Amino acid sequence: MDANLLPAKPLSAVERGGLYRTIFTRRDTRGEFLPEPIPDDILARLLTSAHHAPSVGFMQPWNFIIIKDIEVRRQVHAAFTKAHEEAAQMFPLEQQEIYRSLKLEGILEAPVNICVTCDRDRAGPVVIGRTHIRTMDIYSSVCAVQNLWLAARAEGLGLGWVSIFDNCEVQRVLSIPEGIVPVAYLCLGKVSGYHRQPELETAGWRSRVPLNELVYLNQWGSEGQSGLSKEIREAQKFAQSHACSRD
Numbered sequence: 001m002d003a004n005l006l007p008a009k010p011l012s013a014v015e016r017g018g019l020y021r022t023i024f025t026r027r028d029t030r031g032e033f034l035p036e037p038i039p040d041d042i043l044a045r046l047l048t049s050a051h052h053a054p055s056v057g058f059m060q061p062w063n064f065i066i067i068k069d070i071e072v073r074r075q076v077h078a079a080f081t082k083a084h085e086e087a088a089q090m091f092p093l094e095q096q097e098i099y100r101s102l103k104l105e106g107i108l109e110a111p112v113n114i115c116v117t118c119d120r121d122r123a124g125p126v127v128i129g130r131t132h133i134r135t136m137d138i139y140s141s142v143c144a145v146q147n148l149w150l151a152a153r154a155e156g157l158g159l160g161w162v163s164i165f166d167n168c169e170v171q172r173v174l175s176i177p178e179g180i181v182p183v184a185y186l187c188l189g190k191v192s193g194y195h196r197q198p199e200l201e202t203a204g205w206r207s208r209v210p211l212n213e214l215v216y217l218n219q220w221g222s223e224g225q226s227g228l229s230k231e232i233r234e235a236q237k238f239a240q241s242h243a244c245s246r247d
Contacts, residue, residue: 017242018154020238020239020242021242021243022150022153022154023150024239024240024242024243025153025194025242025243026149026150026153027153027158027194027195027198027199028159028160028161028198028199029106029110029158029159029160029187029189029191029194030103030104030105030106030160030187030199031103031106031109032158032191032192032193032194032195033106033109033110033111033158033187033189033190033191034189034190034191034192035109035111035189036111036189036190037111038111038112038157038188038189038190042155042157043066043112045151045155046148046151046152046155046157046188047064047148049147049148049150049151050062050064050116050144050145050147050148050151051144052147053140053143053144053146053147054140054143055137055140055141055143055144056127056128056129056130056136056137056139056140057123057127057128057129057130058123058128059122059123059127059130059137059140060122060140061118061119061120061122061123061137061140061141062116062117062118062119062140062141062144062183063116063117063119063180064114064115064116064117065114065115065117065174065176066112066113066114067112067113067114067115067174068111068112068113070108072173072174073107073108073113074108075173076107076113076165076170076173076174076185077105077107077108079165079166079169079170079173080105080107080162080164080165082166083164083165083166084104084164087099087164088100098203098204098205102199102200102203102205103199104162104164105160105162105164105187106158106160106187106189107162107187109187109189110158110160110187110188110189111188111189111190112187112188112189113185113186113187113188114148114185114186114188115170115174115176115182115184115185115186116141116144116145116148116182116183116184116186117141117176117180117181117182117183118137118138118140118141118180118181118183119179119180120137120138120179120180120181121179122137138181138183141181141183141184142183142184145161145183145184145186148186149161149186152188153194156190157188157189157190157191158188158189158190158191158194159186159187159188160186160187161184161185161186162185162186162187163184163185165185167181167182170182170185196243196244211232211235211236212226212228212229212232212233215228215232
């Protein structure tokens with residue numbers, strides 16, 4: 001065996017269970033934050049997890065701005081409030097009341113905010129894997145967000161992604177240089193608990209689309225006949241069992 005390769009063995013049943021439970025119980029946290037601070041060693045583990053995300057051409061285009069100052073967060077919250085009202089008016093009248101009733105951020109409540117950015121020039125003008133799909137570096141930064149999100153759930157923390165902003169306003173408030181793209185504004189902290197289902201599903205805004213309707217075989221639109229219908233049903237039961245389990 002090549003000395004540079006790790007053994008390609010499945011994780012133990014306990015390790016797999018922990019991973020799947022982390023995935024199936026991860027939630028976009030908004031209104032459950034507690035004011036307690038996050039220990040620095042835990043925050044460092046989360047950032048290290050994010051930094052180990054896959055990236056096109058190994059360019060690692062991300063930076064992480066940790067925001068604790070309340071005045072800075074108030075400015076960000078003001079930008080959210082303005083955009084939130086603008087967004088409300090984009091929905092049909094019958095949905096606007098529901099939209100305004102939803103808690104869609106925890107900027108002031110969470111003890112830590114993190115802005116994840118993408119430096120599109122970090123690896124030079126020509127990057128392996130980005131030669132034809134220029135947005136692959138943005139997608140790489142999103143992978144870092146997902147790593148951070150799952151690590152936060154594993155640590156018993158909540159994380160919420162706030163995307164209702166004028167990105168230029170966030171860039172101004174955080175003094176982000178021109179050419180650096182703000183990808184995600186995250187609220188992070190200890191929480192009182194996790195919702196059993198995504199809040200938008202509970203509120204009746206949208207339901208989870210059945211996976212069988214989203215999987216095709218060989219070509220788009222093969223009437224959902226992937227040959228995995230039975231296995232997907234079993235996997236959904238597996239997911240539900242992990243999402244409902246208790247420590």
